[in-house]
Amino acid sequence: MHTHSICSDKRMVELNSECEPLVQAARRLTASSAPSPQVRDEAQQLGASEARAATLAAWASLAADEKTSSALRDTFTLSSASGPRQTLVLLRLVASCLACSAKRPGPGHVYVTGIGKSGAVAQRLAISLRSVGIAASFVHTGEWVHGDLGTLRRTDVVIAFSHSGRTPELLHVLPHLKSRGVAVYGFTSSPTSPVAAACDGSVEVPCSQELLGAVPTRSIVAQEAACNMLISALVAAQDMTLEAFRADHPGGAIGTAQG
Numbered sequence: 001m002h003t004h005s006i007c008s009d010k011r012m013v014e015l016n017s018e019c020e021p022l023v024q025a026a027r028r029l030t031a032s033s034a035p036s037p038q039v040r041d042e043a044q045q046l047g048a049s050e051a052r053a054a055t056l057a058a059w060a061s062l063a064a065d066e067k068t069s070s071a072l073r074d075t076f077t078l079s080s081a082s083g084p085r086q087t088l089v090l091l092r093l094v095a096s097c098l099a100c101s102a103k104r105p106g107p108g109h110v111y112v113t114g115i116g117k118s119g120a121v122a123q124r125l126a127i128s129l130r131s132v133g134i135a136a137s138f139v140h141t142g143e144w145v146h147g148d149l150g151t152l153r154r155t156d157v158v159i160a161f162s163h164s165g166r167t168p169e170l171l172h173v174l175p176h177l178k179s180r181g182v183a184v185y186g187f188t189s190s191p192t193s194p195v196a197a198a199c200d201g202s203v204e205v206p207c208s209q210e211l212l213g214a215v216p217t218r219s220i221v222a223q224e225a226a227c228n229m230l231i232s233a234l235v236a237a238q239d240m241t242l243e244a245f246r247a248d249h250p251g252g253a254i255g256t257a258q259g
Helices: 010-033 037-044 048-075 083-098 116-131 141-146 168-179 194-198 218-237 242-247 252-256
Strands: 110-114 136-140 157-161 183-188 201-204
Touching: 048 218, 083 157, 083 183, 083 201, 083 218, 110 116, 110 141, 110 168, 116 136, 116 157, 116 218, 136 141, 141 168, 157 168, 168 183, 168 194, 183 194, 194 201, 242 252
Parallel strands: 110 136, 110 157, 157 183, 183 201
Antiparallel strands: none
């Protein structure tokens, strides 16, 4: 494995010498704490060059994640070309979600949709929206045309995730969603993509550095950061306190936490 194919960043190359003691320490720890001779033998099969490359790749991944988050933040800088549009779409989306708050009268509901890895992020956003008092559910993109369209009302909101902005299944269902009169917002990597163009508003979630150029990695980081941004905005807009949040989370570590 060639380190230059993993770490194009100069700093990642410089880390090569720094990580060697960590690699050796990790190998010694793995060998000494392994529960069986078989596991110890398997651990020793990872040679020094492979261990070094793996360590560099892990650190390079963290650096790439940080770069991805910074790129998303920059699109919201008001002095940038995209900043005003991004901020306006976000505020419209926040207002639409607040109209579906469980603490406000009205039948509005947020449906979050996606397929593949974007679908997994969409599921997470639906869960997080509910946790901050927004009536929300996840619908797999493929299920809309198999009956789930029947749940929609004009007061509802749909948030659609598509990294490429060209997901065929989503492009197929968007006209059906729009025909129901619901507000549709997209989260895509390009503001000029077909999905973005078909939505009432689209948040640009840039990502240009996927692993091997294709493995969904940075795009997931960018989408998750965008989800956190929306949740943070909703918490602030509702003036939600920690006590109010805990009141809806009486179970688990959150519910039992003190102070």
